[in-house]
Amino acid sequence: xxxxxxxxxxxxxxxxxxxxxxxxxxxxxxxxxxxxxxxxxxxxxxxxxxxxxxxxxxxxxxxxxxxxxxxxxxxxxxxxxxxxxxxxxxxxxxxxxxxxxxxxxxxxxxxxxxxxxxxxxxxxxxxxxxxxxxxxxxxxxxxxxxxxxxxxxxxxxxxxxxxxxxxxxxxxxxxxxxxxxxxxxxxxxxxxxxxxxxxxxxxxxxxxxxxxxxxxxxxxxxxxxxxxxxxxxxxxxxxxxxxxxxxxxxxxxxxxxxxxxxxxxxxxxxxxxxxxxxxxxxxxxxxxxxxxxxxxxxxxxxxxxxxxxxxxxxxxxxxxxxxxxxxxxxxxxxxxxxxxxxxxxxxxxxxxxxxxxxxxxxxxxxxxxxxxxxxxxxxxxxxxxxxxxxxxxxxxxxxxxxxxxxxxxxxxxxxxxxxxxxxxxxxxxxxxxxxxxxxxxxxxxxxxxxxxxxxxxxxxxxxxxxxxxxxxxxxxxxxxxxxxxxxxxxxxxxxxxxxxxxxxxxxxxxxxxxxxxxxxxxxxxx
Amino acid sequence: xxxxxxxxxxxxxxxxxxxxxxxxxxxxxxxxxxxxxxxxxxxxxxxxxxxxxxxxxxxxxxxxxxxxxxxxxxxxxxxxxxxxxxxxxxxxxxxxxxxxxxxxxxxxxxxxxxxxxxxxxxxxxxxxxxxxxxxxxxxxxxxxxxxxxxxxxxxxxxxxxxxxxxxxxxxxxxxxxxxxxxxxxxxxxxxxxxxxxxxxxxxxxxxxxxxxxxxxxxxxxxxxxxxxxxxxxxxxxxxxxxxxxxxxxxxxxxxxxxxxxxxxxxxxxxxxxxxxxxxxxxxxxxxxxxxxxxxxxxxxxxxxxxxxxxxxxxxxxxxxxxxxxxxxxxxxxxxx
Numbered sequence: 001x002x003x004x005x006x007x008x009x010x011x012x013x014x015x016x017x018x019x020x021x022x023x024x025x026x027x028x029x030x031x032x033x034x035x036x037x038x039x040x041x042x043x044x045x046x047x048x049x050x051x052x053x054x055x056x057x058x059x060x061x062x063x064x065x066x067x068x069x070x071x072x073x074x075x076x077x078x079x080x081x082x083x084x085x086x087x088x089x090x091x092x093x094x095x096x097x098x099x100x101x102x103x104x105x106x107x108x109x110x111x112x113x114x115x116x117x118x119x120x121x122x123x124x125x126x127x128x129x130x131x132x133x134x135x136x137x138x139x140x141x142x143x144x145x146x147x148x149x150x151x152x153x154x155x156x157x158x159x160x161x162x163x164x165x166x167x168x169x170x171x172x173x174x175x176x177x178x179x180x181x182x183x184x185x186x187x188x189x190x191x192x193x194x195x196x197x198x199x200x201x202x203x204x205x206x207x208x209x210x211x212x213x214x215x216x217x218x219x220x221x222x223x224x225x226x227x228x229x230x231x232x233x234x235x236x237x238x239x240x241x242x243x244x245x246x247x248x249x250x251x252x253x254x255x256x257x258x259x260x261x262x263x264x265x266x267x268x269x270x271x272x273x274x275x276x277x278x279x280x281x282x283x284x285x286x287x288x289x290x291x292x293x294x295x296x297x298x299x300x301x302x303x304x305x306x307x308x309x310x311x312x313x314x315x316x317x318x319x320x321x322x323x324x325x326x327x328x329x330x331x332x333x334x335x336x337x338x339x340x341x342x343x344x345x346x347x348x349x350x351x352x353x354x355x356x357x358x359x360x361x362x363x364x365x366x367x368x369x370x371x372x373x374x375x376x377x378x379x380x381x382x383x384x385x386x387x388x389x390x391x392x393x394x395x396x397x398x399x400x401x402x403x404x405x406x407x408x409x410x411x412x413x414x415x416x417x418x419x420x421x422x423x424x425x426x427x428x429x430x431x432x433x434x435x436x437x438x439x440x441x442x443x444x445x446x447x448x449x450x451x452x453x454x455x456x457x458x459x460x461x462x463x464x465x466x467x468x469x470x471x472x473x474x475x476x477x478x479x480x481x482x483x484x485x486x487x488x489x490x491x492x493x494x495x496x497x498x499x500x501x502x503x504x505x506x507x508x509x510x511x512x513x514x515x516x517x518x519x520x521x522x523x524x525x526x
Numbered sequence: 527x528x529x530x531x532x533x534x535x536x537x538x539x540x541x542x543x544x545x546x547x548x549x550x551x552x553x554x555x556x557x558x559x560x561x562x563x564x565x566x567x568x569x570x571x572x573x574x575x576x577x578x579x580x581x582x583x584x585x586x587x588x589x590x591x592x593x594x595x596x597x598x599x600x601x602x603x604x605x606x607x608x609x610x611x612x613x614x615x616x617x618x619x620x621x622x623x624x625x626x627x628x629x630x631x632x633x634x635x636x637x638x639x640x641x642x643x644x645x646x647x648x649x650x651x652x653x654x655x656x657x658x659x660x661x662x663x664x665x666x667x668x669x670x671x672x673x674x675x676x677x678x679x680x681x682x683x684x685x686x687x688x689x690x691x692x693x694x695x696x697x698x699x700x701x702x703x704x705x706x707x708x709x710x711x712x713x714x715x716x717x718x719x720x721x722x723x724x725x726x727x728x729x730x731x732x733x734x735x736x737x738x739x740x741x742x743x744x745x746x747x748x749x750x751x752x753x754x755x756x757x758x759x760x761x762x763x764x765x766x767x768x769x770x771x772x773x774x775x776x777x778x779x780x781x782x783x784x785x786x787x788x789x790x791x792x793x794x795x796x797x798x799x800x801x802x803x804x805x806x807x808x809x810x811x812x813x814x815x816x817x818x819x820x821x822x823x824x825x826x827x828x829x830x831x832x833x834x835x836x837x838x839x840x841x842x843x844x845x846x847x848x849x850x851x852x853x854x855x856x857x858x859x860x861x862x
Contacts (some may be wrong), residue, residue: 066860131737212726225691225862228588229853231595235862386599394605477558477586477605488565488587493729493760 027437031346036362039369039405042380046244049237049383061238070219070239073136074246077204077218080140082197085148089196090189092293093156094181095286100276102283107290108156112149112517114297116509118466118483119146120209121502122297124490125304127213139216145297146210147203151196157520158192159185164274177277191258198254205246206373208469209487219243223375224469232383240376247371305502312496321485322500329481332471333464335396336403337411337457343404344411344456345446351412352419363412370409374470377405382473399474406470407463411456418452419445455519462512465505556582557607557791557798560597562590562693563652563781567816568610574810575801581794590616590693591849597786598623607789608798610651610781613697615849617648617782627787633800641780641821643845648784650844651802652811653819655837656698656777658767659750660742661735670767674702674744674775675710678717687723687731687743690861694728694746694779699856700847701777705840708855715859724861729753733760742767746779748817751830755815770838778839781818
């Protein structure tokens with residue numbers, strides 16, 4: 001417990017009541033440990049199944065040509081799409097943050113907005129416009145358009161915060177603008193680029209619907225195929241094992257690339273706002289580039305949805321079905337968001353108030369498991385509940401737990417930021433005034449971190465709104481979310497009947513995306 | 527608490543309560559159907575059945591083998607009351623696990639003998655024919671494959687497609703396995719792997735044939751009829767080739783229905799099955815938009831279809847089709 005209490009015990013009255021304090025810490029530590037153990041279940045389960053399957057079978061299922069094919073597909077996808085997203089995001093980020101581009105604020109919002117369009121709706125739109133679109137090229141194109149905002153957000157925020165003094169110094173030493181960019185600006189974007197690239201890379205591993213539309217096979221699509229042919233057969237579980245390995249490889253790669261250099265300014269004072277670069281003759285081509293990106297990432301989906309809505313007329317608005325789907329989605333999204341946020345509180349609190357080695361390890365586990373694709377979590381929970389926890393099988397509880405496991409990191413990150421802003425002295429004062437530990441924590445820090453909790457809930461809800469595979473595999477019979485309904489209709493090539501669901505999903509995601517955008521501006525102090 | 531947060535808390539709890547209580551209220555006289563049939567067809571059946579009998583039907587959608595394996599894994603605790611498939615191998619799997627209740631005798635009497643297994647633990651509810659859908663601007667009749675096995679030949683490389691992840695195609699492979707044995711099937715699948723293009727869903731194969739991406743594809747007949755009946759958008763350039771002559775490619779697949787022995791509502795479940803193979807359910811097949819064949823005695827199929835007798839399908843006892851062997855062979859061939 002010592003490491004947990006370090007840095008939180010302040011001298012004076014608190015020290016006089018060590019029993020209460022340690023009780024509180026152990027209680028929270030225990031809760032965090034419990035949540036972490038829960039997050040490790042899918043991972044442990046796939047490992048256990050591998051052992052159960054027997055090495056002979058496991059090896060024959062893992063080392064076969066099909067797995068090689070999927071590995072090549074996945075590697076090529078990551079190698080092409082992630083750098084493309086990075087280059088695009090840096091270019092767009094620089095234009096919207098550091099140049100005198102006309103309408104920069106509007107453009108920067110338009111660069112984030114594609115996030116409001118679920119990835120599988122991006123590819124539904126593209127397949128409508130170019131019916132023959134398929135394979136690696138198609139997969140890369142659509143994933144870049146759907147996922148580049150995950151990189152654009154941190155990169156543009158970093159660009160906004162950069163201290164121009166460094167660039168001035170480099171320029172004074174005789175470096176030209178390009179040289180300054182590559183030698184001074186780009187290195188400072190390293191953290192943002194690594195974090196964003198990791199996020200995009202993990203999404204590519206987990207994505208299902210996008211790649212089904214453009215007929216590009218990845219581990220996730222292959223696992224779903226296996227699941228639909230054999231339910232929880234060993235082949236599906238072995239593929240899941242390989243997919244987990246890919247995720248961990250990405251995490252390790254990111255850790256290596258991130259490095260441990262220092263990026264903060266030294267000394268007192270604040271960085272001044274950088275001057276905007278004059279685009280001059282490049283202004284028109286720059287505007288053109290932004291217009292093209294917006295047309296491809298927002299124009300195509302909106303045009304397609306409008307086209308199908310027009311073609312389908314009023315009869316595609318089957319309000320009873322749509323109403324039910326909206327209801328189910330709302331319950332799952334709110335329930336999952338609430339559960340994930342509650343589960344995130346102990347971990348987030350520990351990481352701010354009691355940082356230490358144990359806490360870092362627990363937190364690391366949470367993030368690691370949060371990076372697992374939904375299909376892996378779902379496969380583990382299906383097998384586990386059907387074999388050992390039958391009362392929980394196909395219940396609301398199980399699907400909510402799956403959502404919690406998948407989206408816990410989103411809740412932790414948001415909560416942590418706002419707990420950090422709540423003064424610890426308030427908790428202490430509340431305790432000194434006689435509140436019980438839990439009560440003291442609740443009435444001070446947790447109340448103050450409500451905005452962060454709300455942002456976290458919104459992020460989790462956004463994830464659940466777009467979730468397809470885990471919902472399909474785990475939800476109680478009769479559940480029909482917007483995403484499931486969209487998927488069922490588009491599977492029958494009834495694109496018109498799918499369109500209202502696409503529209504509602506985008507409409508529901510837009511305000512959440514707006515929240516993300518505003519949040520990223522706030523973090524950069526604007 | 528922060529007002530926004532408490533509003534969220536409150537509304538979540540209220541909604542969850544609402545859903546739970548409405549589900550609990552509807553719990554009486556409501557059966558759960560694991561449905562691998564087309565959702566639109568199953569929904570039509572369920573809605574009409576509920577309207578007639580007042581018995582509620584909750585559909586869970588999935589694929590044939592997904593559900594058969596799932597039911598076997600769930601065992602006696604399965605929440606399912608009724609299992610409906612597109613093809614028969616999945617039914618056989620559940621039957622072999624001893625999880626079906628015998629189908630009521632008067633229900634069995636409603637269906638022609640050749641469309642149900644002799645054991646009487648499940649029953650045919652509809653039928654479908656394998657076809658080679660081809661693009662008429664790219665292939666003439668004399669260029670068509672004579673047999674399903676021809677598609678393994680090098681002259682077909684890159685020119686045809688199928689949906690290997692779907693139960694329909696897996697049922698066709700199970701027929702091939704039954705008719706020609708494991709060695710031929712395995713070789714054919716390996717040749718297919720190098721020759722064909724993979725799609726997900728028969729509709730998608732049809733669409734690709736129509737656009738000329740591929741010359742032809744192996745699908746079931748009714749996707750074409752369904753599309754022609756709507757806008758023809760995905761089938762205007764497509765014609766159907768029936769293999770006939772008892773070829774594996776002329777396989778007629780039987781969709782099955784069965785009641786789980788563990789069902790908590792056995793009477794309602796048997797009533798649902800009886801309704802599907804009776805007048806009402808078969809009428810939906812004949813007059814609705816599914817274009818699948820009827821199997822009920824004295825219940826003619828949709829007049830637009832080539833009659834079942836003319837298809838010269840190979841004679842296969844549906845009970846002998848093996849789904850697990852098929853997915854193993856397909857996994858070995860690298861198709862899954």
